[in-house]
Amino acid sequence: MTVLVGASAHAQERETIKIGYAVSKTGANAGGAGITTIPNYQLWINDVKEAGGLELPDGSKLPIEVIEYDDRSSAEEVVRAVERLATQDEVDFILPPWGTGFNLAVAPLFDRFGYPQLAVSSVTDKAPEFVERWPRSYWMLGGGEDYTDALATLLAEQRDAGTINGKIAMASVADGFGIDLVTAARASFEEAGFETVYDKTYPVGTSDFSPIVNEAATTDADTFVAFSYPPDTFALTQQAQVSSYNPKVLYLGVGVGFPVYGEDKPNAEGVMSLGGIAPDNESNMAYRKRHKELTGQGPDYWGSVITYASLQMLQEAIKRVGLDRDKVSEELSNGTFETVLGETKLEDNQLRTLWWTGQWQDGVFVGVAPQGRSGASKVKLPKAAWQAQ
Numbered sequence: 001m002t003v004l005v006g007a008s009a010h011a012q013e014r015e016t017i018k019i020g021y022a023v024s025k026t027g028a029n030a031g032g033a034g035i036t037t038i039p040n041y042q043l044w045i046n047d048v049k050e051a052g053g054l055e056l057p058d059g060s061k062l063p064i065e066v067i068e069y070d071d072r073s074s075a076e077e078v079v080r081a082v083e084r085l086a087t088q089d090e091v092d093f094i095l096p097p098w099g100t101g102f103n104l105a106v107a108p109l110f111d112r113f114g115y116p117q118l119a120v121s122s123v124t125d126k127a128p129e130f131v132e133r134w135p136r137s138y139w140m141l142g143g144g145e146d147y148t149d150a151l152a153t154l155l156a157e158q159r160d161a162g163t164i165n166g167k168i169a170m171a172s173v174a175d176g177f178g179i180d181l182v183t184a185a186r187a188s189f190e191e192a193g194f195e196t197v198y199d200k201t202y203p204v205g206t207s208d209f210s211p212i213v214n215e216a217a218t219t220d221a222d223t224f225v226a227f228s229y230p231p232d233t234f235a236l237t238q239q240a241q242v243s244s245y246n247p248k249v250l251y252l253g254v255g256v257g258f259p260v261y262g263e264d265k266p267n268a269e270g271v272m273s274l275g276g277i278a279p280d281n282e283s284n285m286a287y288r289k290r291h292k293e294l295t296g297q298g299p300d301y302w303g304s305v306i307t308y309a310s311l312q313m314l315q316e317a318i319k320r321v322g323l324d325r326d327k328v329s330e331e332l333s334n335g336t337f338e339t340v341l342g343e344t345k346l347e348d349n350q351l352r353t354l355w356w357t358g359q360w361q362d363g364v365f366v367g368v369a370p371q372g373r374s375g376a377s378k379v380k381l382p383k384a385a386w387q388a389q
Contacts, residue, residue: 014062015062015063016062016063016064016065017053017054017062017063017064017065017092017093017318017323018064018065018067018089018090018091018092018093019064019065019066019067019091019092019093019094019095020066020067020068020069020085020089020091020093020094020095021041021067021068021069021085021094021095021096021097022068022069022070022071022077022078022081022082022085022097023037023038023041023068023069023070023071023095023097023098024070024071024072024073024078024097024098024099024102025038025070025071025072026070026072026073027071027072027073027074028073028204028205028229028231029073029098029099029102029229030073031230031231031255032098032099032121032229032230032254032255033097033098033099035230035258035297035299035300035304036098036120036121036299036300036302036303036304036307037097037098037120037121037303037307039291039295039297039299039304040291040299040304040307040308040311041068041095041307041311042294042295043290043291043294043295043308044308044311044312044315045064045066046294048063048064048315049063054315054318054319055315055318055319056318056319056322056323057319057320057321057322067085067089067091069081069084069085071097071102075101075102075105078097078102078105078106079105079106079109082094082097082106082109082110083109086109086113086115087113092323092325093115093116093314093325093328094110094115094117095118095311096110096117096118096119096120096121096122097121098121099121099122099175099176099177100121100122100123100124100175100176100177100180101175101176101177103117103119103121103122104122104124104176107119107130107134107137108134110134110136110137111133111134111135111136111137114136114325114326115136115325116136116137116138116314116325116328116329116332117134117136117137117138118138118140118310118311118313118314118332119137119138119139119140120140120141120303120306120307120310121141121303121307122139122140122141122176123141123142123143123144123147123177123180123181123274124139124143124144124176124180125143125144125145125180125183125184126143126180127139127142127143127349127350128348128350131348131349131350135329135333135349136325136329137349138310138332138333138346138349138350138351139349139350139351140306140310140350140351141302141303141306141351141354142350142351142352142354142356143180143184144180144181144182144183144184144185145184145187145188146354146356147181147184147274147356147357148181148184148185148187148188148189149184149188149356150356150357150369150370151185151188151225151251151272151356151357151369152185152188152189152191152192152194153192153369154357154368154369154371154379155168155189155192155194155223155249156192156193156194158249158379158381159193159194163248163381163382164222164223164248164249164381164382165220165221165222166193166194166195167194167195167196167197167219167220167221167222167223168189168194168195168196168197168198168221168223168224168225169196169197169198169216169219169221169223169224169225169247170182170185170189170196170198170199170200170224170225170226170227171198171199171200171201171202171212171216171224171225171226171227171228171236172185172200172201172202172226172227172228173201173202173203173204173206173227173228173229173232173253174201174202174203174204175204175229177227177229177253177254178201178227178228178229178253181227181253182199182201182227185225185227186199194223197219197220197221198215198216198219198221200212200215200216202232204229206232207231207235208235209232209235209236209239210239210242210243212226212236212239213236213239213240213243213245214243214245216245216247217243217245221247222247222248222249222382223247223248223249223251224240224245224247224249224250224251225249225251225252226251226252226253227253228252228253228254228255229253229254229255230254230255230258231255232253232255233252233253233254233255233256233261233273234255234261236252237252237261237267237271240386241267241386244386246383246385246386247383248381248382248383249272249381249382249383250270250271250272250383251271251272251273252271252272252273253273253274254273254274254302255273256268256271256272256273256274256358256360256365257273257274257275257276257300257301257302257358257365258300258301259297259298259299259300259301261360262360262363262364262365265363266384266387267386267387268360269360269361269362269383269384270359270360270361270380270381270382270383270384271359271360271383272357272358272359272360272368272379273302273357273358273359273365274302274356274357274358275300275301275302275303275354275355275358275365275367276301276302276355276357276358276359276365276366276367276368276377277301277305277355277358277364277365277366277367278355278366278367278373278374278375278376279364279366279375279377280375281342281375283339283340283341283342284305284340284341286340287299287305287308287340288305291304291308301358301364301365302355302358305340305341306341306351306354308339308340309337309339309340309341309344312337312338312339312340313332313335313337313339313344314328314332316335316337316338317331317332317335317337320335332346332349333346333349341353353373355367355368355369355373356369356370357369357379359377359379359380361377361380
């Protein structure tokens with residue numbers, strides 16, 4: 001599908017700037033992509049239109065021509081689509097897909113064809129290694145160890161205060177995200193002195209989580225941690241309520257930070273996950289309001305704002321250095337940008353100023369770790385009991 005956005009300010013040889021992407025509009029990944037990625041692409045496209053196009057170094061503006069594909073939540077299809085964008089559509093820039101596994105799948109293609117890859121919805125401890133291998137890749141959500149070390153530190157404080165015991169039950173999806181996080185968690189929890197009494201990996205597409213929840217409930221662990229994708233996160237929450245399984249700490253994966261998760265305010269209260277926001281961040285709150293007004297839905301509390309910020313970085317880099325992809329990549333690596341996150345600068349092609357742990361508190365998914373960061377909220381544990389529906 002092709003859409004022309006914006007208006008040309010000056011007569012030039014080229015008439016548009018081609019922007020392409022492949023993302024999961026259907027299939028198992030559509031829930032996550034439809035919250036974190038697609039609405040922010042739509043919002044940015046709208047903003048480019050309102051601005052009259054993308055600005056170039058000479059002050060002229062060109063509209064963008066958007067070419068999008070549905071990868072149908074298939075790793076094979078996302079690879080084919082990105083290759084098609086590069087070789088047949090010959091787009092100027094390619095926006096990344098949703099998900100850790102999919103970004104890893106297409107990273108060699110972005111590198112081979114010379115495109116900067118702003119991999120936002122990807123959590124990987126191997127980011128430094130990937131930057132060496134693919135110097136045009138940018139990793140915006142940190143690594144599994146960042147999140148699990150922060151969680152382990154927080155839990156250790158609660159254990160030492162007598163709020164929880166020293167045992168953890170854990171589950172993880174057998175995909176890039178889950179594998180990275182659970183591998184890091186095993187080490188983080190052990191180093192913090194916790195005993196993992198249950199550790200179950202489940203395949204992508206699992207729909208019945210009653211065995212996992214029921215088995216975890218038979219342990220004496222106060223803490224249940226699941227590194228899950230959105231469908232799993234909602235299913236695990238529902239099954240925990242059905243089974244009256246209410247650990248003192250309930251930490252689930254992608255999806256907890258979706259606004260819809262917080263709609264059941266009494267039962268969302270106290271649930272923890274990756275991400276979060278500082279409610280006093282005015283730029284972020286203004287972005288959230290505009291996102292809802294223009295897309296009809298609120299952004300999530302983790303990757304959404306970072307997705308939009310990455311597009312602002314790309315836009316500003318083009319304004320500074322033009323359409324040469326090598327120069328744009330260099331600017332992304334070295335430049336400082338003003339985004340909805342505030343002043344934003346990458347360190348070795350990685351965004352490092354992030355909320356590692358969040359918790360639903362009074363209808364907002366707030367950042368609770370790192371505690372020393374400005375705007376951090378204090379964690380509230382134990383989690384309240386489930387409320388009858």
